[in-house]
Amino acid sequence: MKRITFLTDFGTKDGYVAQMKGVASSITDARLLDITHEVAPHNIREGAFILWATAPFFPVGTVHVVVVDPGVGMERKGLVITTKKQILVGPDNGILLPTAHLLGDFVVYEITNPKYMIHPLSRTFHGRDIFAPVAAYIAKGIPFGEIGTKTAHFVDLQFSLGEHRGDRIVGKVMYVDRFGNLITNIPSDILPKDVEQKKITVISGDYRWEHLPFVSSYGFVKPGEVLLTIGSNHFLEISVNQGNAAQTLMIKEDAEVQLFFS
Amino acid sequence: MKRITFLTDFGTKDGYVAQMKGVASSITDARLLDITHEVAPHNIREGAFILWATAPFFPVGTVHVVVVDPGVGMERKGLVITTKKQILVGPDNGILLPTAHLLGDFVVYEITNPKYMIHPLSRTFHGRDIFAPVAAYIAKGIPFGEIGTKTAHFVDLQFSLGEHRGDRIVGKVMYVDRFGNLITNIPSDILPKDVEQKKITVISGDYRWEHLPFVSSYGFVKPGEVLLTIGSNHFLEISVNQGNAAQTLMIKEDAEVQLFFS
Amino acid sequence: MKRITFLTDFGTKDGYVAQMKGVASSITDARLLDITHEVAPHNIREGAFILWATAPFFPVGTVHVVVVDPGVGMERKGLVITTKKQILVGPDNGILLPTAHLLGDFVVYEITNPKYMIHPLSRTFHGRDIFAPVAAYIAKGIPFGEIGTKTAHFVDLQFSLGEHRGDRIVGKVMYVDRFGNLITNIPSDILPKDVEQKKITVISGDYRWEHLPFVSSYGFVKPGEVLLTIGSNHFLEISVNQGNAAQTLMIKEDAEVQLFFS
Numbered sequence: 001m002k003r004i005t006f007l008t009d010f011g012t013k014d015g016y017v018a019q020m021k022g023v024a025s026s027i028t029d030a031r032l033l034d035i036t037h038e039v040a041p042h043n044i045r046e047g048a049f050i051l052w053a054t055a056p057f058f059p060v061g062t063v064h065v066v067v068v069d070p071g072v073g074m075e076r077k078g079l080v081i082t083t084k085k086q087i088l089v090g091p092d093n094g095i096l097l098p099t100a101h102l103l104g105d106f107v108v109y110e111i112t113n114p115k116y117m118i119h120p121l122s123r124t125f126h127g128r129d130i131f132a133p134v135a136a137y138i139a140k141g142i143p144f145g146e147i148g149t150k151t152a153h154f155v156d157l158q159f160s161l162g163e164h165r166g167d168r169i170v171g172k173v174m175y176v177d178r179f180g181n182l183i184t185n186i187p188s189d190i191l192p193k194d195v196e197q198k199k200i201t202v203i204s205g206d207y208r209w210e211h212l213p214f215v216s217s218y219g220f221v222k223p224g225e226v227l228l229t230i231g232s233n234h235f236l237e238i239s240v241n242q243g244n245a246a247q248t249l250m251i252k253e254d255a256e257v258q259l260f261f262s
Numbered sequence: 263m264k265r266i267t268f269l270t271d272f273g274t275k276d277g278y279v280a281q282m283k284g285v286a287s288s289i290t291d292a293r294l295l296d297i298t299h300e301v302a303p304h305n306i307r308e309g310a311f312i313l314w315a316t317a318p319f320f321p322v323g324t325v326h327v328v329v330v331d332p333g334v335g336m337e338r339k340g341l342v343i344t345t346k347k348q349i350l351v352g353p354d355n356g357i358l359l360p361t362a363h364l365l366g367d368f369v370v371y372e373i374t375n376p377k378y379m380i381h382p383l384s385r386t387f388h389g390r391d392i393f394a395p396v397a398a399y400i401a402k403g404i405p406f407g408e409i410g411t412k413t414a415h416f417v418d419l420q421f422s423l424g425e426h427r428g429d430r431i432v433g434k435v436m437y438v439d440r441f442g443n444l445i446t447n448i449p450s451d452i453l454p455k456d457v458e459q460k461k462i463t464v465i466s467g468d469y470r471w472e473h474l475p476f477v478s479s480y481g482f483v484k485p486g487e488v489l490l491t492i493g494s495n496h497f498l499e500i501s502v503n504q505g506n507a508a509q510t511l512m513i514k515e516d517a518e519v520q521l522f523f524s
Numbered sequence: 525m526k527r528i529t530f531l532t533d534f535g536t537k538d539g540y541v542a543q544m545k546g547v548a549s550s551i552t553d554a555r556l557l558d559i560t561h562e563v564a565p566h567n568i569r570e571g572a573f574i575l576w577a578t579a580p581f582f583p584v585g586t587v588h589v590v591v592v593d594p595g596v597g598m599e600r601k602g603l604v605i606t607t608k609k610q611i612l613v614g615p616d617n618g619i620l621l622p623t624a625h626l627l628g629d630f631v632v633y634e635i636t637n638p639k640y641m642i643h644p645l646s647r648t649f650h651g652r653d654i655f656a657p658v659a660a661y662i663a664k665g666i667p668f669g670e671i672g673t674k675t676a677h678f679v680d681l682q683f684s685l686g687e688h689r690g691d692r693i694v695g696k697v698m699y700v701d702r703f704g705n706l707i708t709n710i711p712s713d714i715l716p717k718d719v720e721q722k723k724i725t726v727i728s729g730d731y732r733w734e735h736l737p738f739v740s741s742y743g744f745v746k747p748g749e750v751l752l753t754i755g756s757n758h759f760l761e762i763s764v765n766q767g768n769a770a771q772t773l774m775i776k777e778d779a780e781v782q783l784f785f786s
Contacts, residue, residue: 001291005280011702012274012536013562015578018529019756021557022581029525032557033283033294038275041703042766054277057284057390070766073741123741125756128581178273179303217335217385232281232387242304242332263553267542274536295545295556300537316539319546319652440535441565479597479647494543494649504566504594 002030002139005058007051008067008127009039016125020065020132023118027136035064042070044095046253048157049175052098053233055086064099065135066090067127078111078130079154080144089135091126094157101158109148116147162186162236169259174235176253180244184257186236192261200228201260202238204251218242264292264401267320269313270329270389271301278387282327282394285380289398297326304332306357308515310419311437314360315495317348326361327397328352329389340373340392341416342406351397353388356419363420371410378409424448424498431521433498438515442506446519448498454523462490463522464500466513480504526554526663529582531575532591532651533563540649544589544656547642551660559588566594568619570777572681573699576622577757579610588623589659590614591651602635602654603678604668613659615650618681625682633672640671686710686760693783698759700777704768708781710760716785724752725784726762728775742766 004024010016021032035054039047047068055064069091077092083103088096092110100106111130114121116137118129134147162171162185171186191214192198200212213221214228221227223242226249231237238257239245246252266286272278283294297316301309309330317326331353339354345365350358354372362368373392376383378399380391396409424433424447433448453476454460462474475483476490483489485504488511493499500519501507508514528548534540545556559578563571571592579588593615601616607627612620616634624630635654638645640661642653658671686695686709695710715738716722724736737745738752745751747766750773755761762781763769770776 003287011562012558013560013574014699014701015560015574016701016756018557018559018578019581022578022583022586025527025555025557025586026581026583031287033280033287034274035277035280036275038273050275050277054280054284057281057288059284059288062284062287071743074743120758122754122756122758124753124761128756175276177276177278219333219336229386230384232278232384232390234382234384237386265549293549295542295549296536297542298537298539300535312537312539316542316546319543319550321546321550324546324549437538439538439540481595481598491648492646494540494646494652496644496646499648 002028003033003058003062004030004135004139005033005035005062005064007035007047007064008037009041009043009047010037012037016127019128023128023132024136027133028139030136030139039068042068044068044093046175048095048098051095052102055099055103058086060085063087063089063135063138065131066095067131068095069126072126073123078126080109080111080134080138080147082107082144087138089131092154094155097157098159108151108154109144110151111148113147116142159185162190164190167260171257173251173253173255173257176246180240180246181231182238182245182251183231183233184236184238188230188234188236191236195261198261203258204255207250209249264290265295265320265324266292266397266401267295267297267324267326269297269309269326270299271303271305271309272299274299281390285390285394286398289395290401292398292401301330304330306330306355310357310360314364317361317365320348322347325349325351325397325400327393328357329393330357331388334388335385340388342371342373342396342400342409344369344406349400351393354416356417359419360421370413370416371406372413373410375409378404421447424452426452429522433519435513435515435517435519438508442502442508443493444500444507444513445493445495446498446500450492450496450498453498457523460523465520466517469512471511526552527557527583527586528554528659528663529557529559529586529588531559531571531588532561533565533567533571534561536561543652547652547656548660551657552663554660554663563592566592568592568617572619572622576626579623579627582610584609587611587613587659587662589655590619591655592619593650596650597647602650604633604635604658604662604671606631606668611662613655616678618679621681622683632675632678633668634675635672637671640666683709686714688714691784695781697775697777697779697781700770704764704770705755706762706769706775707755707757708760708762712754712758712760715760719785722785727782728779731774733773
């Protein structure tokens, strides 16, 4: 059983995603699954984060089609990236790269063979006319070298990690989820060993929040209270129990955060 | 062909649902289907209603994974509930229970065997680390007794039904759908036999609407007019033809409604 | 491998779509795919456009279930339309017809056989009780003549095309997509051959935009600038690079547009 996933900024109203699935369905019986289509329009970094957080949970051989593509129809290349266990397909704008680094042993191919594209090729929708059919042919077993040529030239993107600086840990908010949880780039293993005994001060921009608790899940503080915890990606998360930390703390995606422990 | 459905309050933007499906896909080739991911965050009752309204239409053997889980990481149990024809998996907060009562002959198991969980087990996302893999192993045929132990201790939840009180029928709004239809808990079989000949007065809070017609479908009144009808779940619905009854009548989920027939 | 797609105005919150899929799953193992459920409530024309733009990309034999159905429970018929390569199922309100004309060689059947409906038949949800099971039985191979009877009486709908009038091209906006792209009904082949060398004036209502460029994809103008291009359906599109043309130009669905080339 082969699987193809789809991750785009197309939304689900317009039929664009369904057009991609129609094309893939005409080529292969692989199972088609959605990662998300709600990436903010043209937000490459956000798409890169969601792919990076999600792809590792899929089985060996899964092909991920990723289309956040403000440069469509320009000179940007189309890529197939093979990794140790999964395959990534999408535009050469960096969106695939954090996941390629994470999955490991990756090789980048530029898509060149028109045989695996839909014709007439549109200039505005390569998701449908190039990436979906290429993914479907990969699921069908067409060799990578048949679809394109290896390349060492591609837009790279790697997520930075939070780190110790003097008496503090400095990181940033990688992503704000539907619940308003602030997912930072601070990995759990750089936190103090006795973090559950500490009170934490969080500084972001001009704001400062003191005496915040670190707990192992949301429910250990009262509803509406701020907490720090380790999220499901093993990074530090700032949350409000049954509330919205992004709104409560007025912190946005990409904001720097500084933590003091006392 | 086995089927697993997913019902959550995760939304579809964040990749959480896809992580659950990735985990399930790594264990089983069962078909994966969505019920909804748009339950209002933490609204157990709303999730319970949608499951209860939807599960009966799925085939024998379907496994439903339900994750509206404000108590994740706390002491609340994880449950597998077997019923006459389908299986329910989710947290012990009542969300599965109206459906268990409806489907009948149910037996409750507490999930205890770490063998069927993902490790390292997160404290904030049991949907991915416990409920999705457990559902996948059930679809694969692992016996319930292998996954957990029978229990008689669980949070129960049963929907009340509207009823006659003196000269009126008293009930409440169980759910407001996308179209603004007010779905009540008043079953069609307690309405007067000649209800189509009656004019109906609806009282809710301080408001009162008189001379409303009962019709067999929306189009029997003019666009914009209020009507009462029997909805697709065989409960009384208050609607506006091609309009939004919740907005027009200013009635919300959970509001009491009283009906007089004349 | 048989496939059934679903296109509705039900949204994805309420469980209605899942009820349809549950019914279909109880009848057939055909693969179930979504086109969209975000059609504006009761907007037949919008649903018709999305189906028309999407269906051609699906494989031979696909059955499309389409439910935008303000007349449910009234006297409107339910239809199965066979075309050269695919099958359409839905209400007799015109929504299927542009696609039937596009796919070609179509024959219209009125659904009459109660054997292929769910009982008790609701008066408000024929998507679940008639169209989903009929589509599933078609995917299973039940002959069309068994499900209903051929009819020559149905609501027709055909999209008009933009055309030359004197010194201008006159058309209208068929659809506004998530990105705010204005998709017109002006086919690419009626544009001047040297359109890429022209400056274009667009008039809509009281507004007038001059000196707009025609380019082959969005990125050929600066972010925020207006452009005209050929969209992925081979119709003229008015867009803003990385912006929202519908908002920038204050043009809505169904608005007339006039183009001058100089």
